[in-house]
Amino acid sequence: MAHSHQHAPASVNRSRLLAAFIVTTLFMLVEVIGGWLSGSLALLADAGHMLTDAGALLLALLATHFSQRRPEKHQTFGLLRLTTVAAFVNALALLVIILLIVWEALLRFRSPQPVAGGLMLGIAVAGLLANILCFYLLKQGQGKENLNVRAAALHVLGDLLGSAGAIVAALLILWTGWTPFDPILSILVSLLVLNSARQLIRDSLRELLEHAPASIDIDKLSRQLTLNIAEIRNVHHVHLWQVGEKTLLTLHARVIPNYQQDALLGRIHNWLKENYSITHATVQLEYQECTQPECQLGTEAESGNDDHHHSRDYEGSLHH
Template structure:
């Protein structure tokens, strides 16, 4: 028989019992508001950085396409293609931030928070597709080498490296290990920066030794780096989209922690943990209180422990009475 069933809402203040019976719901609500304000400011900063990086990469992409065609360099064309996907991915990242900032509504009780994760997954797919295209073109160039204007290639690649370093610095200054959206954009620009380095090395080898095969070979190296980054972003964002269990929120660990650290908890069952975004875990579970324990006090204490020990500030805790115990 259910004693208490009070699911947590996204905006619900989190309270806990105190030795003197004082209710600290106000302080938890304040902490939640402060955390949300910090998250909003961080998101706004990330949006500004993404826009600046998109303007840089998109503006230089045209020059690199022209240079790649005139010089006959696959490395430059590959870098230009990478810049094209960079610009698209940065715009997509910005769009994800914009939608994620929208408030919840009756049709979407958690708002558009997952748009950032979806944007990150799409960027990962684009990186993988880009890597496949570069490798395909490189294979064709290896079988049929073409003449390359090394001087023009070197000048454009060097200028491209400067642009990419600036864009990388802009994004890296606001990067957070838990922001998959910004990480996806950062991987794009990092791959593009390495592409410019590869194009410079290829141009030097062509001018120095006349070895035109350096162009497609170094392009493959860039493609493999892009493939690595794309797969990593796809795996991390795909895990969230598939409602995978966040790292550190394994049911067995939650059960053991609550039983050991929350007074009045006799048993924990039906634990489900997933994530709305990379930094917003959600938990639902059932708790059986010990005989004589207050169901509401146990519920509050469990929510408090989940928030402080696991970072799960949005939890639904259902307290189930032990049928073997006398009714409270």
């Protein structure tokens, strides 16, 4: 059985991540205070959207930290999944915030509240500048190679729309004096936050329930592996799941008799890495024919031979 391990240093620039997290958190607090003082529900809704950005950045920081920690005997993957649990809890908290904001917006339609348009405008502009700064930080350097950081950058990009909308609402209130623009915008921003929360719940649940990554088709992977490596006759017992950012794979491969098993295993691992970015895989080579139903994938490519006379399972270790 071959087990490929690649524990490369994290490619994330921690200083940029930390700077973006601090800027986002500070301006989230500014929007909360400004929304309270100005009476702007839209600023509070945008602060909720900034909370999703801060949460995404924090998860990226935690993922970077845990990925560099040495696993312990009772935690062979470290604490990578802690970030997924945090994401799920964060998403549930966002749903509560959304309900509160929408409820308050509906009340304000019935009983409009005064809004300090000038203060609202100033804070919205500051929030927009903060989001631009965070987006710049996240798009620079090595951080752009990290999936968590790329997701956080998308969160910030979405929040730019919320800040821009708050600016428009503040200008409309200053020009027309019609305060319902504020709850209207707060509901629109809440819809953006709802979409982020929905995606966060979906992705975190997929990982917690150990679904295969949505980007990988297991049947397609098995067929391509069989077609691209001539010695492989059949791929079966495929299991694929995600822990943090690490994609894990185990599979059985029925192969023709081969006296260079290590070289064959190396080719399989290289193919998985190059085509699916899978660097942590356990591959069991088998010579004996598998008769179980799930082993039939790819059997149409087999030609009658006496492979089954050479019945042997090969197990070894391969470290990259």
